[in-house]
Amino acid sequence: MTDQQRVAVLQEPERMTVETRPVPTPGTGEVQVAVRAVSVCGSDVHYYDHGRIGGFVMHAPLVLGHETSGVVSAVGEGVEEPAVGTRVAVEPQRNCGRCEQCARGRYHLCPWIAFFATPPVDGSFAQYVVVPAVRAHPVPEALSDDAAAMIEPLAVAVHAAGKADIGPGARVFVSGAGPVGLLCLQVAKARGAAHVSVSDPVARRRDKAREFGADTVLDPAEAGEVGPTDVVLECTGVQAAIDLAVAATTPAATVVLVGTGAEVTLPLDLVQSRELVLKGTFRYAHVYPAAIALAASGAVRLDAMVTSHHDLDGAEDALLAARRDPEAIKAVVRP
Structure with missing residues (x-):
């Protein structure tokens, strides 16, 4: 060498x-x-x-x-x-x-x-x-x-899904259909989510979300209903997307902030009145073996x-x- x-x-x-x-x-x-x-x-x-x-x-x-x-x-x-x-x-x-x-x-x-x-x-x-x-x-x-x-970006999604404690029957909203959002969608499905909605302003990305198994896709610019949501995985870090994601929650839902952004505001009236659980994520730890097993199983493409x-x-x-x-x-x- x-x-x-x-x-x-x-x-x-x-x-x-x-x-x-x-x-x-x-x-x-x-x-x-x-x-x-x-x-x-x-x-x-x-x-x-x-x-x-x-x-x-x-x-x-x-x-x-x-x-x-x-x-x-x-x-x-x-x-x-x-x-x-x-x-x-x-x-x-x-x-x-x-x-x-x-x-x-x-x-x-x-x-x-x-x-x-x-x-x-x-x-x-x-x-x-x-x-x-x-x-x-x-x-x-x-x-x-x-x-x-x-496996590295998949580890981000596995870590986020673990923070959200997604389990069978969960109703999940993924905000953003970039690579991490598409991985979060697939991991949520692999963990047994009953329904996963994905929002993105770009039509081609919404098409990709459908290809990767989204039950519902939404254009945030249109007044569409997200539906009842137990878990939000916010993958954009964009103010408008965060507002939509928090508004979609049911009481006691968990909101996991996956995307990195600048300073944003949160609607504290909703966070408090619905007793939302708000969690941040930063990279990952101890999830590579799980991510590798998940990918090898074919559950994530x-x-x-x-x-x-x-x-x-x-x-x-x-x-x-x-x-x-x-x-x-x-x-x-x-x-």
């Missing part, structure tokens, strides 16, 4: 280059992964467009990409599993393991967490990455490399969400895919 690799780097908003950098070497407790697929996330696009997401700001060139699959190509000292040659889905976060949040099992809330493609931590638009061995999750042959990369493939030289095209093609759902970079 060569000691150099090619890496796609965001130099500044709307300017990508491909560089040659040293191949990273795994340390104690780490594995090196030869990257096979990286699916593009909305956060990657946001950094490309603006160079920041909220308080996370680029101050130096950044390697994007965090939805990653590959093959273990080398292991560090003390690592027995996963062994070299194992296909894995990469959980792209490294926590300190010593703080109160880590001790309580909430490692995704570790104040010192390092997350791929979140400044200043480089991501996986590269040929090789190094991660803690415990964050390289073996995947079965039933999952393609593309599907294994999308990941490959069907892939709409284009790109090499490292086409990483910028992957980031622009959704802007150029209204039917695009997931672009995948194959280093």
Whole structure:
């Protein structure tokens, strides 16, 4: 194996280059992964467009990409599993393991967490990455490399559905039919939801929601009835969508905020008078094995969400895919 690799780097908003950098070497407790697929996330696009997401700001060139699959190509000292040659889905976060949040099992809330493609931590638009061995999750042959990369956004949906405690018979409203919304729809169905409604202002996305099993689709611009709702999974972070989602609730419903947005207001009169349970989500923890099992069972269709493939030289095209093609759902970079 060569000691150099090619890496796609965001130099500044709307300017990508491909560089040659040293191949990273795994340390104690780490594995090196030869990257096979990286699916593009909305956060990657946001950094490309603006160079920041909220308080996370680029101050130096950044390697994007965090939805990653590959093959273990080398292991560090003390690592027995996963062994070299194992296909894995990469959980792209490294926590300190010593703080109160880590001790309580909430490692995704570790104040010192390092997350791929979140400044200043480089991501996986590269040929090789190094991660803690415990964050390289073996995947079965039933999952393609593309599907294994999308275990990461599926983990977001699994974590959100767990926060909502969706069970058999639940009436669920998913606000937003982007990739995470479509995954939340499928996870809700897999958990036994009796009826799932999906709202999105884009007709093609509403069509996609139907394809992925939505019982009802709605255009938020029209005065349509959402119907009784026990659980809301709000996947946009947009004020108008949040207002619609909260208004759709029945008393004692749970509203889970999945989408990331700027400051918004909440109708506290409804939150209080209906005794709504309002929950935030931030990434995920302890859900990769469940997400992998769910995808391998066929209950969630990941490959069907892939709409284009790109090499490292086409990483910028992957980031622009959704802007150029209204039917695009997931672009995948194959280093």
